[in-house]
Amino acid sequence: MANPKSNIDTPLFFLLLSAFILWSSTVSIAQATSQIEVGPTLFKNFQRAGILKMTIKTNTKQLVAKKYKEEWQPLSLVFDNTMGESVEWTAKTRARGNIRKQVCYYPPLKIKFKKKWLVKNEMDSSFNDLKLVVGCKKGDFYGELVLKEYLIYQLYEALTNISFKTQLAEIKFIDTEETWKPFTTYAFFIENQGEMATRLNARWFKPKRLRSKYIYAEQLDIMNLFQYMIGNTDWSVVGSHNVRLIKCNNYPLPLPIAYDFDYAGLVNAPYAVHGAGIDLEHITQRLYLGMCRAAGELEKQIPLFQEKKATFYQIINDFPYLDKKEKKEMIAYLDDFYRVLDNPKSFRRNILDKCRAEGR
Secondary structure, eight states: OOOOOOSSOHHHHHHHHHHHHHHHHHHHHHHHTOOOOOOSOHHHHHOOSSOEEEEEEEOHHHHHHTTTTTOOEEEEEEEEOTTSOEEEEEEEEEEOOSHHHHHOSSOOEEEEOOHHHHHHTTOOTTOOEEEEEEOSSSSHHHHHHHHHHHHHHHHHHHHOSSSOOEEEEEEEEEETTSSSOOEEEEEEEEOOHHHHHHHTTEEEOOOSSOOGGGSOHHHHHHHHHHHHHHTOOOOBTTTTBSEEEEEETTOSSOEEEEOOOTTSTTTOOTTOOOOTTOOOSSTTOOOOOOBOOSTTTGGGGHHHHHHHHHHHHHHHHTOTTSOHHHHHHHHHHHHHHHHHHTOHHHHHHHTGGGOBSSOO
């Protein structure tokens, strides 16, 4: 006997179903990321709607020469505060990072302030240091790489609140010993990790042993797809490499946060290589490294990425500091991702069939 004809219009049903999936995904993430007011902090004092122009004075030659020792040395920061007044703050700095110290002439920095000074200046002393990403070498080309990595942070923040905030800067370095000529580079500050966790009403979580299945799956799926979108393989949840975890009260399982994107295909840095054990010829080639999920689970995040597509493209196209050619190449790279995302067969071949039993 034939089934009676349904009263539900089939195309409308699937449209409503897709909308529900997107809504339910967004709601669940919003519940996990209810934010609280934090501040005033160092990072908030550096935040601007546009670019932060700053002069940093330190022994630049010594900083480069001793970057592998990561020794602290004094520096001062000169910039206009949020009131438009020129101020000069004193702190200390050292090189940080692992691979970048080897491949870059100028290493990324950590800048640390005295807690008593922060209290005196009415800032939260719990968050007394910040990371600063600077140009790998002198020249416009390496400045563009910084700008593209900064844009990836902006894309990630637009995708999910479980992300670091960043502040773009244009920094003039002045050698206090006057042995090196001053130079200017694009750079960006990264929100203090404790401040970020506090903002999300969470705490940092570092387990002794970690497996992907013990992490909140929905947020892990979002991070994994984002890493695939930007063509990044230089990360590992299990190895705690370029991924941090926070524990929110709303969820029993920790939430992952990706960072450090200079090896992404979307940046296409000449020094970038794929992560250990990844056999791909070029850094712009993508490989999905996420854990295998039950049928239909990973697909639930497709509407979220589709909904964010226009926002992603607008962030890149409206960015005033990168030339049109570079922006066009970034958009073309994302176009390739969306061709995979929008085609069920391609999505299965390039993502679902590439999943891992444990994940990376």
